[in-house]
Amino acid sequence: MNLRILARISVFSLLVVAFGAQVSLGGTAVVEPSAADRGREALTSRSFLKPEWSLEIYERVASLWEDKAPDPNTDPERYALAFARRYGLHPAPFPNDGLPMGLKRSTDPTTGRQGLQVDCLVCHGGSIGGQSFVGLGNSQLDMIGLYQDFFQADGRPIFFTGFTVNTVRGAVNAGQMAAVLISLRKPDLSRRLIPVLHGSKFPETDVPAWWNIKYKETTYYDGRTDARSVRSNMQFMLGEKSREQFEELEPTFADILAYLNSIEAPEYPFPIDAELAVRGRSIFENQCAKCHGTYVDEPSYPNLIIELDRIGTDPVRALAPSDLLVSHYNSTWFAEEYPVDELMTGYQAPPLEGVWATAPYLHNGSIPTLEHLLDSSSRPDRFRRPPSTDFEHYDTDRVGWRVEVLEPVSAEAAKRDRDRSIFDTSRYGLGNQGHTFGDALSPDERRAVIEYLKTL
Ligand code: HEC
Numbered sequence: 001m002n003l004r005i006l007a008r009i010s011v012f013s014l015l016v017v018a019f020g021a022q023v024s025l026g027g028t029a030v031v032e033p034s035a036a037d038r039g040r041e042a043l044t045s046r047s048f049l050k051p052e053w054s055l056e057i058y059e060r061v062a063s064l065w066e067d068k069a070p071d072p073n074t075d076p077e078r079y080a081l082a083f084a085r086r087y088g089l090h091p092a093p094f095p096n097d098g099l100p101m102g103l104k105r106s107t108d109p110t111t112g113r114q115g116l117q118v119d120c121l122v123c124h125g126g127s128i129g130g131q132s133f134v135g136l137g138n139s140q141l142d143m144i145g146l147y148q149d150f151f152q153a154d155g156r157p158i159f160f161t162g163f164t165v166n167t168v169r170g171a172v173n174a175g176q177m178a179a180v181l182i183s184l185r186k187p188d189l190s191r192r193l194i195p196v197l198h199g200s201k202f203p204e205t206d207v208p209a210w211w212n213i214k215y216k217e218t219t220y221y222d223g224r225t226d227a228r229s230v231r232s233n234m235q236f237m238l239g240e241k242s243r244e245q246f247e248e249l250e251p252t253f254a255d256i257l258a259y260l261n262s263i264e265a266p267e268y269p270f271p272i273d274a275e276l277a278v279r280g281r282s283i284f285e286n287q288c289a290k291c292h293g294t295y296v297d298e299p300s301y302p303n304l305i306i307e308l309d310r311i312g313t314d315p316v317r318a319l320a321p322s323d324l325l326v327s328h329y330n331s332t333w334f335a336e337e338y339p340v341d342e343l344m345t346g347y348q349a350p351p352l353e354g355v356w357a358t359a360p361y362l363h364n365g366s367i368p369t370l371e372h373l374l375d376s377s378s379r380p381d382r383f384r385r386p387p388s389t390d391f392e393h394y395d396t397d398r399v400g401w402r403v404e405v406l407e408p409v410s411a412e413a414a415k416r417d418r419d420r421s422i423f424d425t426s427r428y429g430l431g432n433q434g435h436t437f438g439d440a441l442s443p444d445e446r447r448a449v450i451e452y453l454k455t456l
């Protein structure tokens with residue numbers, strides 16, 4: 001991995017030097033930003049949606065909290081921490097008007113009114129060990145808690161979607177949101193009064209890390225969308241944008257995709273037993289690489305989608321899009337260039353770079369650590385997720401999150417339970433079965449593979 005990064009850095013600096021020289025020959029010593037630079041700037045500094053809530057909501061929402069909140073004016077730092085803990089947001093690693101990553105100041109173009117909105121990073125911005133990363137899936141987010149509190153504090157009617165957004169923190173139902181929004185548009189994106197009744201029921205899922213996108217030819221957990229599709233990343237604006245506005249924004253989203261393809265995974269920050277990792281590497285290359293790729297010397301990624309009966313993980317997400325939803329989506333502007341594959345196969349075997357930082361594992365986040373993933377008999381069925389991503393909750397032996405294992409309850413009781421710190425594998429789409437490829441490893445071999453995975 002180091003060699004590869006080095007190679008990339010040097011190619012990059014050569015380009016910058018060459019390009020910079022060219023520009024300075026012309027008299028100005030300014031280096032034009034690359035598409036990826038423009039994409040990062042657009043993603044972190046612009047809001048693409050009209051304000052949803054008033055600006056004051058960031059402070060006013062504390063009146064709903066059970067515990068007394070720190071004063072946002074005299075003690076803004078502690079207030080920010082309490083706010084971030086409650087809704088599962090992380091400090092922004094870029095200038096963001098004092099707001100956590102995922103919230104943005106936004107201006108209504110017609111009225112000039114300012115307010116707040118969420119952006120991609122509410123789901124795609126995370127932290128680990130006190131450091132925030134753009135592109136790390138947010139494993140703490142309580143999306144429904146945030147929406148309910150913000151609507152209530154804004155004096156608005158109770159927030160209602162008609163589907164489950166999340167029963168547990170860190171999971172989110174982006175699939176159903178997109179399915180509902182596209183069902184309200186015609187192929188030319190004009191609005192329909194009666195939605196397409198496509199009958200799809202997506203589950204809540206984990207959020208994939210953006211730094212692996214550069215290896216993928218197809219994206220989303222089911223691998224049915226071409227990774228070059230810019231428009232598929234624009235679906236979240238279907239609530240308000242017109243066809244013309246989408247077309248206008250497409251070049252910006254092409255830049256954003258270039259940025260996503262440039263993100264690198266953070267390196268494992270603790271010591272690694274190099275000898276053990278070398279042993280783990282050969283086991284990995286024998287037993288895992290055919291699906292997950294190789295990461296040394298010449299990295300390769302086979303881009304395989306594994307049939308449901310072979311992978312055996314919870315099938316709900318893969319089966320969620322109905323044929324009617326797919327054909328409707330494929331009839332719209334979004335799919336003109338890259339239609340969604342009409343055939344459902346199963347789940348894409350993801351690249352594993354930075355996998356140390358992306359717990360919990362599998363598409364539904366049902367598995368707290370790599371050790372649990374590679375020994376299916378040890379997986380807990382009901383557990384409490386940690387309250388933060390600080391390293392005190394991180395397990396360097398098993399690699400992933402320390403969770404509090406809870407006694408199983410009946411499926412009925414799990415359904416009624418409103419405690420969103422609890423992950424219950426009996427809920428819709430949250431099963432922790434399947435991917436049993438590590439079960440045959442001896443405990444020593446398993447330890448070696450885990451040590452190797454830390455190096456990716
Ligand atoms: C509400 C949370 C949420 C928001 C907001 C969101 N995403 Fe996502 N994103 C997800 C989830 C969840 C997935 C995985 C979906 C699946 O495959 O079922 C995903 C998948 C993706 C993927 C494919 C990744 C892969 O490896 O397969 C890309 C690219 C992406 N999102 C980009 C964006 C961009 C750009 C934005 C903002 C314009 C955005 N997302 C906003 C939750 C979100």
Ligand code: HEC
Binds near residue numbers: 289290292311350352
């Ligand atoms: C037959 C193909 C196949 C083999 C062999 C395989 N995997 Fe996987 N792996 C997958 C698929 C597919 C997924 C995604 C499943 C899902 O999310 O439901 C996955 C998921 C994972 C994940 C979770 C990634 C994440 O971000 O959540 C890890 C880690 C992983 N595999 C490691 C391994 C290791 C280590 C081995 C070898 C012992 C291995 N896999 C063998 C197909 C395979």
